[in-house]
Amino acid sequence: MKKLLIHGVVAGxxxxxxxxxxxxxxxxxxxxxxxxxxxxxxxxxxxxxGCMLMTLGYAALIKFDKQNWRGWLNILIAIxxxxxxxxxxxxxxxxxxxxxELFPGLVVPMHFFPALAFLTIYPFFNKQNKTL
Numbered sequence: 001m002k003k004l005l006i007h008g009v010v011a012g013x014x015x016x017x018x019x020x021x022x023x024x025x026x027x028x029x030x031x032x033x034x035x036x037x038x039x040x041x042x043x044x045x046x047x048x049x050g051c052m053l054m055t056l057g058y059a060a061l062i063k064f065d066k067q068n069w070r071g072w073l074n075i076l077i078a079i080x081x082x083x084x085x086x087x088x089x090x091x092x093x094x095x096x097x098x099x100x101e102l103f104p105g106l107v108v109p110m111h112f113f114p115a116l117a118f119l120t121i122y123p124f125f126n127k128q129n130k131t132l
Contacts, residue, residue, distance in 0.1 A: 001059065007125040008055030008118070012048030015117035019043040019110045026106050032099050034106060043110065050114035077115050084111045 020040050027033060057073050060066075088107040093100040 001062070003125055004055055004058055004062070007121065008051045009048065011054075011118040011121055012051035012114065013044070014121065015047035015051060015113040016040075016044030018113050018117065019047060022110060022113075023106065030099070030102055032102055032106075034097070034103060037093065037097070037103070038107065047114050047117075051118050054115070054118045074119065077119075081112050081115045 020043055023034075023038065023040075023043065027035075054077055057077070058070075061069055061073060085104075085108045088111070089104050091103070093103055097103075
């Protein structure tokens, strides 16, 4: 269980770092500034929380001895990642923000970073086929 917790934290931090890098590249390339709406702390915090929720799902599979349901859990994670983009797409930005139409292009991809990081580094934390 300790290894699973470490997996969630590491995936969350990697996802947060990727999000911050993406934020800086996006803002620099398009000449926008969304720092009053989204910042590094929010990106890292939401990434870690997302990965910890995935960790809870994997822990539940272990607790209830349902490791063969891992594929279904991964599908649920993907569906929830897609569902989470509804918020930023419908978000109303303050009137003083320039180029509000570019904001979804910034935050929508970030909603997939936690799942991508969690599932990408999974093999490094699962050396055996028997356990999660």
